[in-house]
Amino acid sequence: MSHAHETQKKPTGPAPLHGLLAEYESPWELVDAATKVRDAGFSRWDTYTPFPVHGIDKAMGIRMTILPWLVLGAGLTGLASAILLQWWTNAYDYPLLISGKPFWSIPANVPIMFELTVLFSVLTTLGGMLVLNGLPLPSHPLDLKERFARATDDRFFLLIEASDPKFDAKDTRALLDSTKPAVLDEVLEDRATPSEFPKALVYGMVILTAAAAVPFALAAKARFSKSRSPRVHLIQDMDSQPKYKAQRENPFFADMRAQREQVDGTVAVGELRDDDHLFRGKIGPEYARTFPPQIPLDEATVARGQQRFGIYCTPCHGFAGEGNGMVAQRAELLASTGAGKGMAWVPPSNINQAYLRQQPVGQLFDSITNGVRNMPAYGAQISTEDRWAIVMYLRALQTKSAAGH
């Protein structure tokens, strides 16, 4: 009957029977009735109660739900996701070194594994319960029965659907009568409620969904295309600050420049450096041929010079100053073979060359301070005293080399 109803476009005449509804005043009466209906072999029937009635599962022969297994699966998925997420992000994609600890260690990653296991399980528990229960269910033929509203209040109902293969208008009514219900009633199919979703609602949802996708589409477009305009930056943080930067124009000052020059003759504390011999290696216009008096001519200074030389000079000049340090060797190799073949390479000097032996110590000091040819300036890295110490060590090396030859 109900099957015929479904195929009909515009139903006419009285609505077909949906089922028989019995109402009971107490849960235990319902349990007794449910037992009888179960034993009669019905399959399309249900009971409706305001609270879960103790023993009704057995009375109706309800089998255990598969929900726990779904939750177990979800929990394991959550666990695996947490392991993968933490390993991939912190140990593989962007290895993050924290206090020298291993990139991937189980104990530090347990809390998030636990949390995601629970999160996935919880979402599945509620979602699975609703889906297995066929919820949300907007309308049902029982909604037309005014008395059925008490199913969520204080009454207990039993419904046998007419579509049940065992249903028989007379016998089923007799069976329910024998359970002594407070009220026994017929439930008709619902013809008042349209079976389809309202068109306007469907279109509205489609439009909203499409509109919701627009920001994501724009973000994706921005990610994979180039633009000459500055990025969209909603929160400006401190991007624009009311201040002038160096080299900018500033109409406030007569010279229209944002930065201020120091007053002529200004010297910072300790930066006077008026001793040309010590700081520039010069006596008058000539390079000094003697060490400045502030530098003690003793073994300690040479030892200091050797130690500094080892740090700053040996990479290129080598331990004996012969211009054969690791950098030089590697450069020679690359210049003679492989990708760097034919490249110009200015090798570091051998400090034992005659012209260098004859250079005044002031000039050697100047070369270290300001650099020469390819050699960068070391004035900013090595202190004045240490530069003199290195020069002293250089002289020692040169002397030793000359004696050896």
Next chain:
Amino acid sequence: MAAVSDVNQFVATQDGGNPFTGPPQGDNPFAKITDNVVRVMAAPRPPRAWYIAFGISLSLLTMFFGSIGWVAWTGIGAWGNMMPVSWAFPIVNFVFWIGIGHAGTLISAILFLLRQNWRTSINRFAEAMTIFAVVCAAIFPGVHIGRPWLPYYMFPIPNQMGMWPQFRSPLEWDVFAVSTYATTSILFWYMGMIPDFATFRDRSKSVAKRISYGILAMGWRGSSRQWHRYERAYLILSALATPLVLSVHSVVSFDFATAQLPGWHATIFPPYFVAGAIFGGFAMVVVLAVPARQFFGLKRIITIDHLELMNKIMIATGLLVGYAYGMEFFIAWYGGNRTEGFTFVNRAFGPYAWAYWTMITCNVLSPQLFWFRKLRRNPWVTLAIGMVINVGMWFERFVIICTSLARDFLPSSWGYYIPTPVDFMTLGGSFGLFFTLFLLFCRYLPMVAMSEVKAFHPSVLAHAHGGGSHGDHH
């Protein structure tokens, strides 16, 4: 224990102006339970006390958003946070609120698994309280980072920098623990309300209410086949929420325990924090339950017996917390670490001694009054002690955070933290958010889990256990 929710027991009430104080309508116990809860929603307007409370809450809420907006606009210099006490109020408030949020899940999940049926009258309250407390808590770390528009950095979202959160940090565990807890609590709360939404839907007079509650009820009609899966889902959620609730405050305590600061670096922290959370949470439940049962006529469902049981739990957890306070001192002495020893002597007798002894008075001494049966069964005494305990639990977090930070390893960096008016406005304002949400809940949502109270009604239980197994005889 189930016998305490006897709805037939008539409790005479004095205030005549309240429409909810009369006996509930109905010719059977189930109908009376329904009416007792539904009439709050169905009434054209709530009692006057509700409006007064709502007005106060709303002004506090305005102050909350105002002070947060001020901090976002000017920067966190508006607070008193200053090295060395850089955590101060925002984190004190965070831990305070997240602690409050533990009683709800404890009552709904752990007491459910332990078959404590008396929980049915208060679990909905407590769950709602949990969610609102977690909402309050979640705001504070988000504001404390100084740029409240950037908290999404804490989530593993692919970004143009190619960077990811640091998953080995307890602060990152916090993000996952608190958001998982918030999600679980909301879903647990919502699922518990589905059958009650259906009851509200079927008893609503206006079309707007029918549609709203109808959408929330998702077409629940009380089918036993659905109840079967529903109950199974409820059991699973309880089993999941039980370790979760214990994990959340443990993870929060890791923020401190994994630091090397004396006074924080303690293995006792996880159980100590969980006990404190339950203690403070229960105190907040009674603070909410006593006025709510008074003004909405729920005295037949939330009886003095229920309050007494909660007070007993407060004695137990209060003693646990007191034990933890003592044990901290013992460990500091027994460990033989001079810095640790100094920290605790300083805590009790240093510049923050006033905060320490406030905490001891509120948390350890005041619940001892509950040893007297008369006081335990007096709702107004319960309310007062509940408030005192909440003050004490706030001070506990203040003491742990501020005294430890103010005296770190380097005496040259020692300091004394003084909060600003904005700090106090943010703290006071968070109560506005909490109570606004709670008052809206009282007015529009089912305050008591009707289906659960009905299922544990004495007449049903008597029949189920005494009357024999109805499903068995064929």
